[in-house]
């Protein structure tokens with residue numbers, strides 16, 4: 205049937221926070237830019253507005269993106285949209301990792317990156333020949349990435365509607381941490397976008413701040429130093445306020461590149477320390493060893509370049525005893541980390557971690573996908589009970605995301621930078637901490653029939669401020 209319109213939906217979860225939504229729909233902006241000019245396209249971010257069911261009908265193709273924690277909502281939406289005669293395609297992480305799970309209820313699925321298959325799906329739908337499954341795991345050359353179109357940028361108006369614009373510069377990770385899905389969704393080969401294309405995109409989007417979607421941007425300090433030098437020299441000419449990226453500890457061993465990165469307005473590196481327990485090194489693909497002295501050195505060296513450090517820690521590895529929370533807290537308190545992310549290990553489909561625990565019969569049955577959010581316990585840990593893992597996590601969350609702890613960290617971060625940088629630093633520190641505090645609020649989250657759920661005060665005795673309900 206000839207296509208009338210394409211809708212692209214980002215399922216909601218947290219709604220607006222102080223008037224804006226947190227996550228700009230970068231994935232959908234890229235996909236919408238692949239829609240031929242003659243076909244109308246509309247992006248719906250449910251954190252900003254409800255899905256307009258009454259406007260969507262039989263000649264429309266609806267694409268929904270979903271990580272695992274959004275897939276229950278994607279299914280709820282699909283059932284309603286199909287009832288209106290629309291055709292629904294599901295893509296993104298969960299469809300890529302668990303295609304059969306999604307094929308059971310979606311009209312079609314897109315496995316992998318979809319740079320090649322998404323335009324083909326639109327064309328097939330237009331000719332009435334849409335197939336059920338499209339696989340694109342060729343790890344497209346990022347040299348040829350289609351630029352974001354002006355109609356998409358105008359429609360999303362990201363500087364007005366969102367706290368954080370996203371940007372992709374590199375993609376892939378050659379490591380293979382047992383709990384991570386990166387190699388299935390982004391490939392093991394590190395791919396780089398041409399520096400000129402990155403600069404052009406930043407200028408056209410008029411973004412002054414951004415968070416890189418790159419899984420392991422920092423690994424390029426070792427793998428592609430020449431590219432990084434070229435990139436930083438280009439970015440330092442732009443009037444940016446600051447940007448942040450995910451990295452690993454080895455960035456600290458490249459002081460010259462760190463200095464250039466700071467000149468290029470890099471504000472903070474999110475470093476995956478992952479664990480303060482030296483017994484977990486096998487799970488961490490060789491990148492972190494629980495060596496606290498080394499962690500301190502890394503933080504000091506990155507700080508010396510004028511760049512902030514957010515420490516990422518995961519809990520519930522098979523080597524983790526109940527004391528891991530206290531050990532990690534002691535480290536966090538005496539380290540000079542700018543901010544901290546704490547998450548519970550989550551066995552996503554397609555990871556070696558899940559395969560092992562499935563075999564050992566340790567996955568807790570009946571947990572909805574919406575609680576695969578890294579804030580909930582979904583398996584039986586080895587050296588603690590599930591309750592001990594949940595309680596230890598709640599204890600640590602209260603310690604590190606309490607208002608007093610956040611204010612103290614904020615003040616310590618300000619003390620490290622010159623007075624002229626205080627406004628930038630204060631906003632940066634506070635927004636990262638508040639973001640993680642909100643993530644932890646999902647401990648008070650009870651899944652609902654609408655695939656989203658709601659906050660039930662006191663569900664975890666966490667006591668953080670309640671989240672706003674998503675619109676619609």
Ligand code: B12
Pocket residue numbers: 217227228229230231234235266267268269270271272273274293294295296297298301314316317318319322370372383384385386389390416417418419547552553576577578579643
């Ligand atoms: C950036 C990012 C974020 C951003 C959010 C960005 C956003 N707007 O959603 C932030 C930092 C907020 C974030 C948060 C979280 N994230 Co995250 N995130 C990423 C990351 C690093 C990159 C995603 C990205 O934007 N890539 C760039 C865009 C262009 O590519 P893409 O999204 O992959 O989309 C392509 C294809 O997947 C496909 N596609 C996608 N959707 C669709 C839809 C259709 C219809 C079609 C045809 C194709 C298609 O085509 C696109 C173009 O090629 C990925 C890792 C990764 N490499 O994917 C993790 C990842 C998606 N995140 C993950 C997780 C676990 C989380 C958190 C739960 C972590 C936490 N505790 O905070 C939260 C959840 C927040 C939430 N409410 O959704 C996991 C998901 C695992 C899973 N099985 O679901 C991943 C895979 C990381 C990992 N290492 O395991 N994340």
Ligand code: SF4
Pocket residue numbers: 377378379380381384385386387419420452476488489491
């Ligand atoms: S280094 Fe990071 S992105 Fe790479 S596999 Fe490990 S956790 Fe995933």
